Amino acid sequence: MAVMTAAIPATPLLEARALCFHRQDEPVFGPLDFRLDAGELTLIEGDNGSGKTTLMRILTGLLHAEEGELLWRGEPLHRDRCVGDIVFLGHQLGLKSELTPRENLRVAIGLHGHREHTDIDAVLAQVGLAGYGDEPVRRLSAGQKKRAALARLLLIPATLWLLDEPYANLDRTGIELVNRLLAEHIARGGAALVTSHGAVGFHGGEPQRIRMHA
Numbered sequence: 001m002a003v004m005t006a007a008i009p010a011t012p013l014l015e016a017r018a019l020c021f022h023r024q025d026e027p028v029f030g031p032l033d034f035r036l037d038a039g040e041l042t043l044i045e046g047d048n049g050s051g052k053t054t055l056m057r058i059l060t061g062l063l064h065a066e067e068g069e070l071l072w073r074g075e076p077l078h079r080d081r082c083v084g085d086i087v088f089l090g091h092q093l094g095l096k097s098e099l100t101p102r103e104n105l106r107v108a109i110g111l112h113g114h115r116e117h118t119d120i121d122a123v124l125a126q127v128g129l130a131g132y133g134d135e136p137v138r139r140l141s142a143g144q145k146k147r148a149a150l151a152r153l154l155l156i157p158a159t160l161w162l163l164d165e166p167y168a169n170l171d172r173t174g175i176e177l178v179n180r181l182l183a184e185h186i187a188r189g190g191a192a193l194v195t196s197h198g199a200v201g202f203h204g205g206e207p208q209r210i211r212m213h214a
């Protein structure tokens with residue numbers, strides 16, 4: 001006799017259920033529902049001011065959404081529980097301008113851990129900063145600073161990348177670099193939420209989309 005077994009849906013990496021955010025009682029966005037699984041890339045789309053950066057800040061624990069649920073691996077998302085597992089690259093790149101890229105990367109590894117089989121020199125070369133590792137960050141161009149921030153993504157073992165306008169300030173090879181890094185991250189079972197006002201030339205198939213509106 002054949003035994004029928006119902007498929008049990010796997011717990012998503014990240015799930016939002018009826019998530020809403022208000023400022024001074026004015027809605028910024030929501031209710032928002034989405035799920036993100038390992039090996040998936042999702043684009044967050046919306047007009048200026050629709051709440052994309054706000055959502056990213058909520059996901060990193062910098063802001064709190066009073067309404068709705070946010071689950072990380074099936075449990076309420078708390079910053080302490082996902083330190084090192086979620087990394088945010090926003091408009092502020094999180095680099096100390098007096099330190100060199102190499103020193104900044106050492107700090108990042110010290111705070112968030114070190115991904116296996118990676119080293120700083122190889123990663124600097126990968127992002128096009130070979131020869132700039134020992135320059136203070138303040139002497140780098142905007143695009144070079146962005147590349148130094150992208151290098152951090154490669155060195156720490158985070159599963160979820162939150163990238164807010166990752167293509168800003170990058171030239172054509174930099175844009176290709178972001179697309180390649182995303183494709184590799186997704187292929188090794190990582191996940192990414194990405195905002196962009198430009199077209200995203202992601203190589204790993206058609207991404208999911210979240211549309212933000214108040």
Ligand SMILES: Nc1ncnc2c1ncn2[C@@H]1O[C@H](COP(=O)(O)OP(=O)(O)OP(=O)(O)O)[C@@H](O)[C@H]1O
Nearest residue numbers: 023028046047048049050051052053054055197212
């Ligand atoms: N620090 C703040 N204090 C008060 N209101 C803010 C603050 N930051 C953002 N807002 C407001 O929250 C709303 C959402 O802003 P947010 O930066 O999340 O939008 P966004 O979709 O990322 O916009 P953009 O596409 O322009 O980057 C906007 O109306 C904005 O004015």
